[in-house]
Amino acid sequence: MSLWDVFHSDRLELAKGLSAEEVRAGLAAGSIRDDDLVRPAGTSAPWARVAEVAELTAPPSPPPAPPAAPASDDDPSFPVLAEEPAPTPADWDWEDEDDEEEEDEGLEPVDEDDEFEEPAEVEPEVEDASAETPTLVPSPQAVADRELGEDDLDLDRPGPETRVNLPTARSHDYDEPEVVDEEDDEDGGVVSLRRAGPPKVEELDLAAMVDVAFQLVLFFLVTATTILYKTLEIPKPSGEPPPEAVAQGRNRTLDDLQDDFILVEIDPEGKIQIDREPVAADFGALAERLRTAREKTDRKTMLLSADFSTPHRSAVLAYDVANEIGLGIAIAKPVPPAGPPPALRPAAAPKKEGA
Amino acid sequence: MLLRRDEDEERDEHIDMTPMVDVVFQLMTFMLFSSQMSGGELVDVPPARHGVGVESNAATFLTLLEPKVPGAEPQLLLGHGAGPPATLDQARRAVDQAVKEGIRKVILQADGDVPHGKVLEVAAAVSEVEGVTVHVGVQEEGAEP
Structure with a gap:
């Protein structure tokens, strides 16, 4: 007859030296609960739940526990016994953890012992569980054996399955991010903004385009009437010589005109002479010579006598210089190369060009 | 993804x-x-420092282009830079018509290499129309066509 120390976890009381029969009687009477802890008296063995000690709960037949139903027919306590051996190690752990938590309140050193020594006690129960589960363990083997024909692929698959499982695990990994992404898409404000974007794009923001269009309209309105062409006004040359000159049968020579006009001659090559003296075809030099001639002789009009084939740009240079110093412009009408000798006649408007 | x-x-x-x-x-x-904005680009008109601005819608444009073949006659066009070729009479009639519409200025856009005598011929022809003032087109110095 072994004696047991029983710790009433509900009352936090310790009862020492109880015999196994007293413990069983207490269990039957309800003074000792299944959750109470018990250990061999006078030892430092780890505490165990009363329900887990087969000697205390069911001395005659702890083995019949697997067939729980028939065992429960004998004693009223058997149903409790039948239920408790059944739990898997996982359940046992759960209950034990609960016990540890309860014990933490009062007996911390005992908890430490339990933690270290519980596995030693668990082993026999695991063996019991294995004794109960033998029907489970061989069954898959038996199934595998039975379905060899059909399950050759299955049997081969465990290897391939592991191989396949890796990709499937990866596929799960891929799937999970997708799910996360979708969640992110739904939760994130960015995607909601993107989804709100298309309607804006479909509408097209016309404000900027309209602004630019109006600026173009204003530009056209303002510049349409202000596009200016830079020009030089020239005196109107007469198409025909004056009738009186023709009637008199004479034309004025350049020497005659030089008394009234500053004579500027330009040959077909663009060489310029002022009052029969050559001058460099340069704007500054021409302006200086014309200014000097005007001051010396008080002539205020330039008579341009250019050859018919003189480049137009040379004539424009003379016009420009005359405008620079404020001279009036007269143009001698040149005669075409194949025509009769030059019949020069000053133009009618010796006013300042461009006025 | x-x-x-x-x-x-x-x-x-x-x-x-x-x-x-x-x-x-x-x-x-x-x-x-x-x-x-640069009116003289269509024709290589001579450069000049001075000049007056004439609004494009207030003048009749005539163009004298340098002959493509050396020795040939310069080409007279009605319009600015591009237009139908015209004779002196046609140019005169165009200016006369414009004067009737109130446009009394004539801008002769002559290429810088056109003979001076030819420019004066055209100017003399259009000057036969009463009330016309003749301008030759120029461009800013340093401007390239």
């Missing part, structure tokens, strides 16, 4: 037209400024 999918969705669904429209309009503005 996300980025690819989002990019595809955005590219497929919409294209932002605003920057393109802005650039197009800016190009149009650039072209307008660079082409029309």
Whole structure:
């Protein structure tokens, strides 16, 4: 007859030296609960739940526990016994953890012992569980054996399955991010903004385009009437010589005109002479010579006598210089190369060009 | 995955037209400024420091182009730079018609290499119309056609 120390976890009381029969009687009477802890008296063995000690709960037949139903027919306590051996190690752990938590309140050193020594006690129960589960363990083997024909692929698959499982695990990994992404898409404000974007794009923001269009309209309105062409006004040359000159049968020579006009001659090559003296075809030099001639002789009009084939740009240079110093412009009408000798006649408007 | 999918969705669904429209309009503005604001570019008119500005809609344009073949006659055109070739009589009639419409200025856009005598011939021809003032087109010094 072994004696047991029983710790009433509900009352936090310790009862020492109880015999196994007293413990069983207490269990039957309800003074000792299944959750109470018990250990061999006078030892430092780890505490165990009363329900887990087969000697205390069911001395005659702890083995019949697997067939729980028939065992429960004998004693009223058997149903409790039948239920408790059944739990898997996982359940046992759960209950034990609960016990540890309860014990933490009062007996911390005992908890430490339990933690270290519980596995030693668990082993026999695991063996019991294995004794109960033998029907489970061989069954898959038996199934595998039975379905060899059909399950050759299955049997081969465990290897391939592991191989396949890796990709499937990866596929799960891929799937999970997708799910996360979708969640992110739904939760994130960015995607909601993107989804709100298309309607804006479909509408097209016309404000900027309209602004630019109006600026173009204003530009056209303002510049349409202000596009200016830079020009030089020239005196109107007469198409025909004056009738009186023709009637008199004479034309004025350049020497005659030089008394009234500053004579500027330009040959077909663009060489310029002022009052029969050559001058460099340069704007500054021409302006200086014309200014000097005007001051010396008080002539205020330039008579341009250019050859018919003189480049137009040379004539424009003379016009420009005359405008620079404020001279009036007269143009001698040149005669075409194949025509009769030059019949020069000053133009009618010796006013300042461009006025 | 996300980025690819989002990019595809955005590219497929919409294209932002605003920057393109802005650039197009800016190009149009650039072209307008660079082409029309300089009136002498169509013809290589001589440069000059001085001159007066004449509004394009207030003058009749005649153009004298340098002959393409050396020794040939310069080409007289009605209009600025490009227009139907015309004789002196046709140019005179065009100016006369313009004067009747209130346009009394004639701008003769003559190429710088055109003979001076030819320019004066045209100017003398259009000057037969009463109330006409004749201008020769010039351009700013340093400006290239």
